Amino acid sequence: MRLNHPTGQAAEDAAWAYLQRHGCRLVARNWHCRFGELDLIVWDGSVLVFVEVRLRRGTQFGGAAGSLNAGKLAKVQRSAEYYLQTHPTPAPCRIDALLFDNDPQPTWLRNITG
Known part of the structure; x- marks a missing residue:
């Protein structure tokens, strides 16, 4: 799937590069x-x-972390649960976030849904 917004694509590319490192x-x-x-x-x-x-x-309105509201987290969690139903794995799983706020280095939040 190709993202419609080049900035979003660049953020995902940077996130993947960071995770790869x-x-x-x-x-x-x-x-x-x-x-x-x-x-x-x-x-x-x-x-x-x-x-x-x-x-x-920018960091006004809470920045990248502030954009992780309850609705967005629920949507990600439902999607992850569906992925696991369709791609069973016995491995432990978690949901993380990579946050970019005016810095090329992201903040990596692990296990954001507890």
Whole structure:
């Protein structure tokens, strides 16, 4: 799937490059289902990780972290659950976020849904 916005595509490219430098292996990019989209699905060691990429040019209104509202988190969680139903894996899983705020280095939040 090709993103409509080049800035969003660049953020996902930067996120994937960052995760790759940290030893992650790509499973899928922009995986779609009826519940929404998962930006990146990667293996972080033996853990399957669903990664939400958020980009904000400024920190007003909470920046990239502030854009992770309850509705967005629920959508990502439902999409991840559906992925696991259609791609069963016995491995542990988690949902992470990579946040970009006016800095080429993202903030990596692990296990954002607890």
